[in-house]
Each structure stands twice: as C-alpha cells, then as structure tokens.
Amino acid sequence: MTVRLILEYPDPRLRQRSLPVATFDAALRQLIEDLLETLYAKGGIGLSAPQVGELRQVAVADLSGTRSAPRVYVNPEIVTRSRPAIVEESCLSVPGVVGKVLRSTRLRVRARDATGAGFEQDLADMDAVCLQHEVDHLAGKLFIDRLSPLRRLRLWTMARSARQATPRPRGSDI
Numbered sequence: 407m408t409v410r411l412i413l414e415y416p417d418p419r420l421r422q423r424s425l426p427v428a429t430f431d432a433a434l435r436q437l438i439e440d441l442l443e444t445l446y447a448k449g450g451i452g453l454s455a456p457q458v459g460e461l462r463q464v465a466v467a468d469l470s471g472t473r474s475a476p477r478v479y480v481n482p483e484i485v486t487r488s489r490p491a492i493v494e495e496s497c498l499s500v501p502g503v504v505g506k507v508l509r510s511t512r513l514r515v516r517a518r519d520a521t522g523a524g525f526e527q528d529l530a531d532m533d534a535v536c537l538q539h540e541v542d543h544l545a546g547k548l549f550i551d552r553l554s555p556l557r558r559l560r561l562w563t564m565a566r567s568a569r570q571a572t573p574r575p576r577g578s579d580i
C-alpha cells in the first residue's frame with residue numbers, strides 16, 4: 407500500500423468527471439488500498455480517487471476514528487435522499503477551509519464493492535454527508551462550490567493565511 411499525494415485546489419484534475427469502473431481487477435484493488443492508506447495517513451474520514459489523480463468512480467470512507475470500519479464505494483449513485491440540512495464540511499483537497507453547506511442527512515446509496523458485487527446501503531448523519539461529498543468529487547465538484555461567493559472569498563483569504571501560519575487541526579476532513 408502506498409500513501410498517495412493528494413491533489414489540492416485549484417488543480418484542474420479535481421474539476422474533471424471521473425469515469426465509471428468497468429473492470430474489477432488487481433489494479434482497482436490496489437487503488438482502493440492506496441486510498442485507504444492515504445485516508446488514514448492524512449487523518450480524514452473520506453477520500454475519492456480523483457483526489458489522488460485517478461479519474462475513476464471510486465471512493466472510500468471510515469468514520470470510526472479507529473480505522474476499523476473501512477467502506478468502499480465503486481460507481482456510487484445516490485438513489486434517494488432526505489431534505490437538506492446545514493452541515494459543516496472540510497476537504498483534504500481544500501486545506502484550511504471549513505464551511506457550512508446544505509446536505510441531506512439521510513440517503514440510500516447504490517454502489518459496487520471491490521469485487522464488483524452490487525449493494526445498497528442506508529446512510530445517516532455524517533456517513534450520509536461524507537458520501538455526498540465524495541459523490542461530488544466524482545462529478546468534479548468541490549464543497550466550496552456550494553458556498554456563497556462572498557463566503558468563498560472570505561474562506562480563501564483565511565485559508566491562505568492559515569497555510570502560511572500554523573498547521574490546522576486534523577480529523578474531520580472529507
């Protein structure tokens with residue numbers, strides 16, 4: 407397993423749409439292992455393949471805080487979702503920025519696992535928020551796109567000065 411370099415905004419690869427996975431082979435399993443290793447190394451809760459420069463519809467998550475509940479979503483699709491609520495998000499690809507966005511707090515996702523087997527899963531609260539954030543990544547979207555222009559501008563100024571000053575706290579980045 408390898409800890410991969412995480413692309414950061416404004417890398418144009420983060421804006422591209424990832425392609426669905428058609429072949430469930432050793433290369434895919436390697437990518438999934440690398441994503442999990444990278445997620446754990448960075449102290450995040452979710453990570454998508456485009457964030458490490460692989461434009462494939464693969465995302466991983468682990469919200470256990472103890473690296474004990476890795477989840478893998480290949481070609482994920484949100485089938486149903488509840489009405490949205492305001493939640494706070496951050497992203498490993500947008501260091502230093504935390505913002506409030508609208509997300510459904512309950513949803514049903516349909517996806518495949520590393521072997522290609524299909525499954526459906528009901529997610530709530532942060533699990534649901536994380537999955538929506540990752541599905542956005544696979545479509546080339548970032549959570550900051552969901553903030554108002556004024557808020558985006560202000561956060562960017564803060565992020566820039568934060569990056570030059572102290573390291574940010576870790577543990578909740580998606």
Ligand code: ZN
Pocket residue numbers: 496497498499539543580
């Ligand atoms: Zn993210």
